[in-house]
Amino acid sequence: MADALLLAPTSLGAYLLVAAVLFVAGVVAVTTRRSAIGVLIGLELMFNAAGLQMVAYSRFRPGIAADGDLAALFIIVVAAAEAGVALALLHAAYRQRRDIDLELHRDLRQ
Amino acid sequence: MTAALLFWICAGTAMAGALGAAVVRNLFQAALLLGLSLVGVAGLYLFLDAGYLACVQLIVYVGGVLVLILFATLFSSDVLGLVQRAPRWAMPVGAVSALLAAGVAWRLADAGLRAVSAAPAATPSPATPLGDLLIGPWLVPFLAAAALLTLALVAAVALVQRFRLPEDDRG
Numbered sequence A: 001m002a003d004a005l006l007l008a009p010t011s012l013g014a015y016l017l018v019a020a021v022l023f024v025a026g027v028v029a030v031t032t033r034r035s036a037i038g039v040l041i042g043l044e045l046m047f048n049a050a051g052l053q054m055v056a057y058s059r060f061r062p063g064i065a066a067d068g069d070l071a072a073l074f075i076i077v078v079a080a081a082e083a084g085v086a087l088a089l090l091h092a093a094y095r096q097r098r099d100i101d102l103e104l105h106r107d108l109r110q
Numbered sequence B: 001m002t003a004a005l006l007f008w009i010c011a012g013t014a015m016a017g018a019l020g021a022a023v024v025r026n027l028f029q030a031a032l033l034l035g036l037s038l039v040g041v042a043g044l045y046l047f048l049d050a051g052y053l054a055c056v057q058l059i060v061y062v063g064g065v066l067v068l069i070l071f072a073t074l075f076s077s078d079v080l081g082l083v084q085r086a087p088r089w090a091m092p093v094g095a096v097s098a099l100l101a102a103g104v105a106w107r108l109a110d111a112g113l114r115a116v117s118a119a120p121a122a123t124p125s126p127a128t129p130l131g132d133l134l135i136g137p138w139l140v141p142f143l144a145a146a147a148l149l150t151l152a153l154v155a156a157v158a159l160v161q162r163f164r165l166p167e168d169d170r171g
Helices: A012-032 A036-060 A067-097 A102-109 B002-023 B027-047 B051-075 B090-118 B130-135 B139-160
Strands: none
Touching (some): A012 B002, A012 B027, A012 B090, A036 A067, A036 B002, A036 B051, A067 B051, A067 B139, B130 B139
16 A cells, blocks of 8 residues: 555655655755855745645545645745745845845854 | 656656756756746646646746745845855755755655555545635634735835934934
């Protein structure tokens, strides 16, 4: 049963594989990018991985109805709000240092 | 067969776009690759019978969030990635974090697959229309999301606003 679920096209395992690759790519982008936009892109990738998993589990686990769809919908809402605030923050940071390289904003730690 | 081919095209687009967005030097290209990945995920939503989500993904994510990110690349002094070399710690840190994230994802997927295959193969319940769920059990999160969006909008405007105190005018 577990083998049948794994990696046959349009099985739960295939969706989980895609979500895992998206999540790993997002983590790598967040940890290695120097530019704040690169970090933002990584965050969006991780949001997408989470949403995809929600919908996939909602389809393959009987009796959960469409709750996963709504969770993914709320993830998209949160991501949209986050992108708007992030752009405003980047604008504020840019006004101070004329760049959004995160190395230039190290003093925020203090 | 055709369905499997289409599925793997969507899945491959999503995965290749994500990996490209994570490693490519040019930030503008990274944002465009993110868009490619988002479109691939929208295709996967279609395979999951979530047509509404696929539409929302395309309209809000590709049409809204991606445009914001492309706009934000204008703030970077080195969009093309020509000037700055990747820092020396980028490779080891990236490799370690990738391994950790892959480990977490593997454990979660393993547990999830076990739980699903152990569940009784009940007849799939008919999908409840999303609107019924939103007005019913999801009402509080729905209203909270509305409040969150309003708050984010006002906060974004407040952050980019130049507040000037009266004393500033003298200097």
